[in-house]
Amino acid sequence: MHIDLVTLSLVGALQALLLAPLLLAATRAYTGVARQSLRIWGTVLVLQALGWALMGARGQISDWFSIVLANGILMVSYAETARALRLLLGVPPRRGLLAAIGIGGWLGIVWFAQVQPDYPMRVYIATASLGGFLLLLLWPLRHALRPGGSSAQRVMLLVLLGAAAGWFFHLGELVFGDVPAPGLLDATPGNVAQMIYSAMEPVFASVGFLLMYNEMAQAELRRLARTDPLTGTLNRLALDEMAQALFQRATPHSGAVLMIDVDHFKTINDRFGHAGGDRMLAALARGIGGCLRKDDVLGRVGGEEFLVLLPDTGIDDALVLAERLRMAAARLQVVLDGEPQSVTVSIGAAARDATDTEPATLIHRADRALYAAKNAGRNRVATLEATPPAPARDVAECGD
C-alpha cells in the first residue's frame, strides 16, 4: 500500500485548521483561565496547520519556508501547547524554559538546514526539543496515574505518549534502521507512523483538552454547590451528606456533633448592618475552623448557626472541644466601624448512642442542648447526655 505523506500532512493541517475556529468561537462561553488556555489552544491549532502545510510542501517551496519557517512555527505551537495545558492544570507555565527549548531547538534545526545541511541531526534536535516539551506537558499529568486520578487527564496522557512514541519510532529508524538517512517525506515506516499520528493528534489532543476542562468545571460546580459562599465552610446540603457518610462509617458510640449559635447576633446586624454581621460570621467560621482537627467537619446550617461533625469522638472529648471553641469565639475580635467587636456563642453537644439510627436524631439532641445553653444564660456549652461538662479551667486554649 502506498501512503502519500504529503497528503497525510495536508489532511492533518486541514483538520487542525477546521477545528481551530470551532474552539476559538467556543471560548466565549468560558471564563478565566479556561478561556485563556482554550484561546491559546485554538491558536496552536492554526500554527500547527500552517507548520505542517509548509512541511508538506518540502521540495516545492524554498527550504527557507518548509524547514526554517515551518520548524519555527511548530516550535512555537509546541511551547504554546504546553503553556495552555499547564495553565489549565493550574501549574506555573514555565514560559522561560519553554522559550529556551523552542529557540534552542529551532536554532539547531536552522543550523543543520542552512549552514551545515544534515537531516538526521535535524531529527535528533527536533526530537530532543520535543522530549523537553513533552516532559513539561507530562509531568503535571502524572497525578492522573494514581488510583482515582482524573480520567480526562489519563486520556491526555495517552495522546501525548502516542505522540512521543511516533517521534521516537521515527528517531529509532534513523539511528538503527538500514534506510540511509531518508527525507521527511519518504514513506518509511517511521515517517508514516509519525505523520499519521501528527495528522490525527490535533483532534485527539483537543478532545482530551476539552474533557479535562469539562471534568474540572464539573468538580468546581460540585464544590460550589456544597460550599456556603459567605464563610467558605460546607453548606447544609454537604453537611447532610457528610453526616450520613460518617454515620454509616462510624461504629455506634463513636461520633459526636456540636451545634453552635452566635449570641444576640441581631444586635451586631442592627449596629453594623448586614455587611458588618457578614464579616463577623466569616471571621467566626475561620476562628472555629482553626481550632478543629483534620477529620472534623464544619458547616453553616443557616443564619448564625454552625454545625460541627466530630468523627470517632465521645461526649467527653466533644465537650472539651466545644469549650475550646466557645473560648476561641469569645476571644476573637473583628474591627467594625473602626472599633474591635466580639461576640459569644452557645454550643449544644450530643454524642451518638445506640438509639440513633440516623444523623437527624443526634443533631436534634444537639439542637435541644443548644437551647438549654441559651436558656441557661448563653456563652456556654450544654449537653443532654449524662456526662457533665468539663470545667473551663481544664481546657487548653485553641492552638496551645
Ligand SMILES: Nc1nc2c(ncn2[C@@H]2O[C@H](COP(=O)(O)OP(=O)(O)OP(=O)(O)O)[C@@H](O)[C@H]2O)c(=O)[nH]1
Ligand atoms: N449578617 C447576617 N445576618 C444574618 C444572616 N443570617 C441570619 N442573620 C441574622 O441573624 C440574626 C439572628 O437573630 P435571632 O434569631 O433573633 O438570634 P440572636 O439575635 O442571635 O439571639 P439569640 O440566638 O437568642 O442569642 C437576625 O438578625 C438575622 O437577620 C446572614 O447570613 N448574615
